[in-house]
Amino acid sequence: MTFRHTIARRFVLALTLLMLVLPLAAQAPERSDEIKSPDPKWVVGDPAGPPRTGVELEKETARVASLLRCPVCQGLSVNDSPATMAQNMKRQVRDLVAKGYSEEQALLYFERAYGEFVRLEPPLRGVNWLVWAAPVALLVIGGFFVLFMMKRLQRAPKNVEVASVDSATPGRDTLPDDEHLAHYVLRTRELAYGWPGGLSPASRGEGGEESR
Amino acid sequence: MNRKVLIAGLVIVVPFIVLLVMNLGRDPHKVDSPLIGKASPPFSLRQVGTPAVVDIMSLRGKPVVLNFWATWCVPCYAEHPVLVAGARQYADKAQFVGVVYDDQENKIVQFLAENGSSYPTLFDESGQTAIAFGVYGVPETFFLDADGKIVDKHVGPLDPATLEAKLRLAGAFR
Amino acid sequence: MVPLIGRTLILLSLLAAASGAIIAFTAGSRKSVVGALWARRFAYTYAILISSANFLMIYALIAHDFTVGYVAQVGSRATPLWVTISSLWSSLEGSILFWGLVLGIYVFVATWTCRKHYPEHLPYAIAVWLACGAFFSFLLAGPAQPFHTVLNPPMDGPGPNPLLQNHVLMVLHPPFLYLGYVGMTIPFGLASAALLVGRLGHEFLRPLRTWLLLPWTFLTVAIVMGGWWAYEVLGWGGYWAWDPVENASFLPWLTATAALHSALVMERRSILKGWTVTLVMASFLLTVLGTFMTRSGVFNSVHSFTQSSIGPTILAFLAVSLVWSVLILAMRVDHLSAEGQIDSGKSREGAFLANNLLFVLFTFTVLIGTVFPLVVEAVKGVQMSVGSPYFNRMSVPIGVALLFLMGVGPALPWGRATKQQMIKALVPPIIGGVILLAIGFAVGARNAWTLLALFFGGYTAQVTLREMWLPLVQRMKGGAGIGQALVEGQLVRGRRRFAAYVVHAAVVVIIVSIAVSSTMQQSTEVQLMKGQSAKIGPYELTLQGVETVSEAHREGVLARLSVTKNGKPSGEMLPRMNYYAMSKDPIGTPEVRTTLTHDLYLSIMNIDERSQSVGLHLIINPMVGWIWIATGVMALGGFMATWPTKSRRNEAILRDAAQARGGEAVVES
Structure with a gap:
C-alpha cells in the first residue's frame, strides 16, 4: 500500500480495477465467498413467529413500515416515503417479516441502529408513559371538572341585575307584565330565534326540538 | 387577583417557556448513534468492480475506518482525497474501508x-449494511477499534485533523 | 434608493405602532375620548406604513431590483410573474413583511368597523394590536431586515424555493394561512380589552365572535389547502402527516373552534365568559407558538424555513404574550363572573361543555405529542419521535366522539330536556346512521373506526339536515311562501344558525371522507418499461414513453401513460419529475385524477429517459375529492356567518323596548 499514483482522468478502466484490488491484496484479509448482510438474529434473536408470505406478508410489511420513521425525510414513515433510503428500509422490513420476526422485533432491529428516533410511535417505557397517559389523565380530570362546574352552575342563583326584561333566560315563554314591552320581547325573540310571532315551537305545540 | 387562575396559568406557562428556551439552538437533524460502544454488526460485501467478497470480521486486530459514501454526494468529493491520503499515511495503523450504497457500480468504478x-471500496447494493449501521445520509464515517467495537461516528466530510483525532480515539496510535 | 425607502417605512411603522400602543393603552385606562381618537389615527397610520413597505417590496420584486437584499435572495428573472409576486412570502424576511401587511389590513378594518362602538374597549384592543405590530416591525427593522442594501447587486437571483414554484396552491396557501394566523391577533386584542375593561356583555360578544370567525374561516381553508398541496406535490399519496408545522396550524384552529362554541353558550346563558376569553387568547398564543415552531429551526419539518436567528426573538415575544395573558386573566377574570346558570346537563349546554372538553383534550394531545420529543431530549438527552401512528391513535377516538356530539348537541334543546324530548330528539337520527353504515359496509368498509365514523356521520347528517330544514318548515306553516321563508329563514334572520349547520354538514362530509380515504386506500408499486402496463382497480395504465420538457425556470422529465378505465380509453396521465436550475434534488409532481368517488394517484419513484423506464406508485384514494369540496362549503358557511348583519333594526327594537320601560338604552351600540 506504499505505491503512489497521480490522479489522472485518462486512466484506463482495467488499470483502475487492478489498483482497487491491490490494496486489499497487500493487506490479504480473509475472504468469504458469499455476501452476508447483517443478520438480524444477531440483534433480536430468533423469529417469534412462522415465516410469512403473500398477502399477509405485504400487509404486515406495510403496517410495520408505517411505524418506522424514514430517517432522511421529514417525519414521513418508511411506508409512505419515496426516498431510496425508505425503500431500502421497507425491503429490510419485508425481509424481517418474511422470516417471521414480530413487529416488536423488527422495530427493535431498526432501533438498535437508529435509536428510538426511528420509531414513530413512542414505545411504552420510561418517561414515554407520559405522552400516552397525559391525555387520558386530562380526559378524566377534565370530565370531573366539567361535571363539577355543571353542578355549580346549576346551583348558581339567577342574577337579577342583568335582566333588562324579566325573561333573563332566553327561550322561556314568560313575558313581562307590561303589554307594550311584551310586544317588543316577542318581536325580539322572533328576530333572534326565528320563531314566528316570537313563540317558541314548544308553546305552539310543535315539540321541543328547537328550543324551550 | 384570582390566585387559582394565576397559579394554574403560571404552572402551565413557565415550564413550557423553560422547555422551549432549553431547546433553542437544537438541531433536529442531529441524532446520536446508539451504536457507539457496541460491537459492529457483522457483514460481508463484495468489493466494487471485482467478484471478491470482504468480511468485516476478518479485519479485526486493527482499528477500522468505515466510510459510507456515494458518487452523487457532493461533500464526498471533498472528503475523498482526505481519506485516500489518510489511508496511505496510517497504512500500518488502521484499515480504511469505503462502503457505497444507493448507487450504481459503473459510476463508482468511474469515480474511483x-x-x-488507496483502500478497498465495498458495494452495499441492498442498503442493508447501511441500515444496520444506522446511516442517515452520506458521508458518514464509523471508527472501530481493534476488537470491532464502534468507538465513534462522524457525520459529514472528514478533515485530516478530525481523522487523526478519531483514529486516536479508536486506539490506532497505541 | 428602494432599500433606503423600505427601511424608512419599516422604522416609521415601528414608531407608529409602538407609540400608538402606548397612547391607546393610556387612552383606555384614562377613558380619554381624544386619546381614543389618536389611538385610532395611529392604528391607521401603522397600517398604511406597513402596507406601503409591502407594496414597495412587490414593486422591487417585479422590477428585479437586486439592490434590495430580499430580492437578491429570492428573485429571479426567469420565474413567471405569479412566482415573482408570491416570492414575497417564500422566504423568512419576506414572510414577516407579509405578516405585517396582513396585520395592517386587519387592524385597519377592525378599527374602522369598531370606531363608533365600544368606546371603552376599543383603545385597549388597539393597544394590543399595535403592540403586536410593533413586535413584527421590530423584527423587520433588525433581525429579519428584508430591505438591506446589496452593494454589488447580482445580475440575477436564484429564485424562490423550488417546492413553492411547483404548484399554484402554494401561492394561495400562505396568504390564507396568514389571514388565519395573523387574524387571531384581533380577537386576542378584543379579549384582552374585555378583561381590562372588566366587562363582556352581549354587545361586545358580537365583534369578538365576528373577528374570531373570520380568521377561523381562513385558517380552516389554509389547513386543508396545505394538506391539498402536500397531496398534489409531495407524492406520498396522503394529505396529512402530523408534521410539527401542520400541527402548529391545527392547534389554534382547535381552540378557536372551541371558543366559537363556548361563545354560543355564553350568548345564551351568560356563563363561561372567562373560559371563552381564555380560549380566544389561547388561539392567538398558539399562532405565536406556531410561528416560533416554523421559524426557529427547533422542529423537524418539511414546511419550516431554514434555520434562522430570529427564533429567540419570537420566543421572547411568545413568553411575553403568555405571561401577559396569564396576568390579565388572573387579575380581571373575576369581573367577568357568570351572570346566568344552566338548568341541566342533559341539554344543549351540556353538549357544548362536553364539546369544549373534547376540543381542549384534542389540543392538549396534539400539543404534547408535538413538544414531547423536546421534553425527552431535555430530560434524558435522547432523541425520539412522536409521529403519525401516535396522533392517529389518539385523534381518531376524539374525532369520532366530536362527530357524535355534533349530532347530539343540536338535537337537544336548550335548558332542560325531558325524557320524552330526549327520545324524540335522539332516536330518529339512528336511521340516518344505519343507512350510511349499511352503504359503507356494502362498498367494503370493514375497519371498526371507519364503520363507527360512518354511523355517527349518518346520525349527525340527519340531525343537521333537520335543523337546516326546520325553520323553513316553520316559516311556511306561519304563512310564508317558500321563497320568502328561504330568504328570511336561511339568508337573513336565521343566517347565522343556518350557516353554522352548513359548516356542520361540511364537517360531517370531511370526517367521513378522511375515515374512508385513510382506511380504504389501494396501492401498488410497479416498474414499467415503454409499452408495458399496470393495473389498479378499474384502471389499466400503459407507458407510452418518457419525455423531457423544458420550461423557463425548470426542466421536467415526464412519463406519458395512456389510461383505460374498465377497458375504455380514458385519456392520458403525465406524472413528472421537475429539475430546477438552482436546486440539486428533483421534485416530483404526482398526477392526480379526481372523480366523485375516488382519486387515481400516480407518483414517480424513479424515471429514466434513456432506458424509457419509470417506477410508479399507483394509488386509488377513495373520497378524497370530497374533502376539498366540503372545505369550500365550510368556508362558504363561515363567511356567511361572518357577513355583517343589518343590526339597526334589532337595536332599534331593543332601544324602543327599553324606552317603553322608562329606562336608558340597554344596548351600547
Whole structure:
C-alpha cells in the first residue's frame, strides 16, 4: 500500500480495477465467498413467529413500515416515503417479516441502529408513559371538572341585575307584565330565534326540538 | 387577583417557556448513534468492480475506518482525497474501508478511476449494511477499534485533523 | 434608493405602532375620548406604513431590483410573474413583511368597523394590536431586515424555493394561512380589552365572535389547502402527516373552534365568559407558538424555513404574550363572573361543555405529542419521535366522539330536556346512521373506526339536515311562501344558525371522507418499461414513453401513460419529475385524477429517459375529492356567518323596548 499514483482522468478502466484490488491484496484479509448482510438474529434473536408470505406478508410489511420513521425525510414513515433510503428500509422490513420476526422485533432491529428516533410511535417505557397517559389523565380530570362546574352552575342563583326584561333566560315563554314591552320581547325573540310571532315551537305545540 | 387562575396559568406557562428556551439552538437533524460502544454488526460485501467478497470480521486486530459514501454526494468529493491520503499515511495503523450504497457500480468504478483510491471500496447494493449501521445520509464515517467495537461516528466530510483525532480515539496510535 | 425607502417605512411603522400602543393603552385606562381618537389615527397610520413597505417590496420584486437584499435572495428573472409576486412570502424576511401587511389590513378594518362602538374597549384592543405590530416591525427593522442594501447587486437571483414554484396552491396557501394566523391577533386584542375593561356583555360578544370567525374561516381553508398541496406535490399519496408545522396550524384552529362554541353558550346563558376569553387568547398564543415552531429551526419539518436567528426573538415575544395573558386573566377574570346558570346537563349546554372538553383534550394531545420529543431530549438527552401512528391513535377516538356530539348537541334543546324530548330528539337520527353504515359496509368498509365514523356521520347528517330544514318548515306553516321563508329563514334572520349547520354538514362530509380515504386506500408499486402496463382497480395504465420538457425556470422529465378505465380509453396521465436550475434534488409532481368517488394517484419513484423506464406508485384514494369540496362549503358557511348583519333594526327594537320601560338604552351600540 506504499505505491503512489497521480490522479489522472485518462486512466484506463482495467488499470483502475487492478489498483482497487491491490490494496486489499497487500493487506490479504480473509475472504468469504458469499455476501452476508447483517443478520438480524444477531440483534433480536430468533423469529417469534412462522415465516410469512403473500398477502399477509405485504400487509404486515406495510403496517410495520408505517411505524418506522424514514430517517432522511421529514417525519414521513418508511411506508409512505419515496426516498431510496425508505425503500431500502421497507425491503429490510419485508425481509424481517418474511422470516417471521414480530413487529416488536423488527422495530427493535431498526432501533438498535437508529435509536428510538426511528420509531414513530413512542414505545411504552420510561418517561414515554407520559405522552400516552397525559391525555387520558386530562380526559378524566377534565370530565370531573366539567361535571363539577355543571353542578355549580346549576346551583348558581339567577342574577337579577342583568335582566333588562324579566325573561333573563332566553327561550322561556314568560313575558313581562307590561303589554307594550311584551310586544317588543316577542318581536325580539322572533328576530333572534326565528320563531314566528316570537313563540317558541314548544308553546305552539310543535315539540321541543328547537328550543324551550 | 384570582390566585387559582394565576397559579394554574403560571404552572402551565413557565415550564413550557423553560422547555422551549432549553431547546433553542437544537438541531433536529442531529441524532446520536446508539451504536457507539457496541460491537459492529457483522457483514460481508463484495468489493466494487471485482467478484471478491470482504468480511468485516476478518479485519479485526486493527482499528477500522468505515466510510459510507456515494458518487452523487457532493461533500464526498471533498472528503475523498482526505481519506485516500489518510489511508496511505496510517497504512500500518488502521484499515480504511469505503462502503457505497444507493448507487450504481459503473459510476463508482468511474469515480474511483478519476479520483484514485488507496483502500478497498465495498458495494452495499441492498442498503442493508447501511441500515444496520444506522446511516442517515452520506458521508458518514464509523471508527472501530481493534476488537470491532464502534468507538465513534462522524457525520459529514472528514478533515485530516478530525481523522487523526478519531483514529486516536479508536486506539490506532497505541 | 428602494432599500433606503423600505427601511424608512419599516422604522416609521415601528414608531407608529409602538407609540400608538402606548397612547391607546393610556387612552383606555384614562377613558380619554381624544386619546381614543389618536389611538385610532395611529392604528391607521401603522397600517398604511406597513402596507406601503409591502407594496414597495412587490414593486422591487417585479422590477428585479437586486439592490434590495430580499430580492437578491429570492428573485429571479426567469420565474413567471405569479412566482415573482408570491416570492414575497417564500422566504423568512419576506414572510414577516407579509405578516405585517396582513396585520395592517386587519387592524385597519377592525378599527374602522369598531370606531363608533365600544368606546371603552376599543383603545385597549388597539393597544394590543399595535403592540403586536410593533413586535413584527421590530423584527423587520433588525433581525429579519428584508430591505438591506446589496452593494454589488447580482445580475440575477436564484429564485424562490423550488417546492413553492411547483404548484399554484402554494401561492394561495400562505396568504390564507396568514389571514388565519395573523387574524387571531384581533380577537386576542378584543379579549384582552374585555378583561381590562372588566366587562363582556352581549354587545361586545358580537365583534369578538365576528373577528374570531373570520380568521377561523381562513385558517380552516389554509389547513386543508396545505394538506391539498402536500397531496398534489409531495407524492406520498396522503394529505396529512402530523408534521410539527401542520400541527402548529391545527392547534389554534382547535381552540378557536372551541371558543366559537363556548361563545354560543355564553350568548345564551351568560356563563363561561372567562373560559371563552381564555380560549380566544389561547388561539392567538398558539399562532405565536406556531410561528416560533416554523421559524426557529427547533422542529423537524418539511414546511419550516431554514434555520434562522430570529427564533429567540419570537420566543421572547411568545413568553411575553403568555405571561401577559396569564396576568390579565388572573387579575380581571373575576369581573367577568357568570351572570346566568344552566338548568341541566342533559341539554344543549351540556353538549357544548362536553364539546369544549373534547376540543381542549384534542389540543392538549396534539400539543404534547408535538413538544414531547423536546421534553425527552431535555430530560434524558435522547432523541425520539412522536409521529403519525401516535396522533392517529389518539385523534381518531376524539374525532369520532366530536362527530357524535355534533349530532347530539343540536338535537337537544336548550335548558332542560325531558325524557320524552330526549327520545324524540335522539332516536330518529339512528336511521340516518344505519343507512350510511349499511352503504359503507356494502362498498367494503370493514375497519371498526371507519364503520363507527360512518354511523355517527349518518346520525349527525340527519340531525343537521333537520335543523337546516326546520325553520323553513316553520316559516311556511306561519304563512310564508317558500321563497320568502328561504330568504328570511336561511339568508337573513336565521343566517347565522343556518350557516353554522352548513359548516356542520361540511364537517360531517370531511370526517367521513378522511375515515374512508385513510382506511380504504389501494396501492401498488410497479416498474414499467415503454409499452408495458399496470393495473389498479378499474384502471389499466400503459407507458407510452418518457419525455423531457423544458420550461423557463425548470426542466421536467415526464412519463406519458395512456389510461383505460374498465377497458375504455380514458385519456392520458403525465406524472413528472421537475429539475430546477438552482436546486440539486428533483421534485416530483404526482398526477392526480379526481372523480366523485375516488382519486387515481400516480407518483414517480424513479424515471429514466434513456432506458424509457419509470417506477410508479399507483394509488386509488377513495373520497378524497370530497374533502376539498366540503372545505369550500365550510368556508362558504363561515363567511356567511361572518357577513355583517343589518343590526339597526334589532337595536332599534331593543332601544324602543327599553324606552317603553322608562329606562336608558340597554344596548351600547
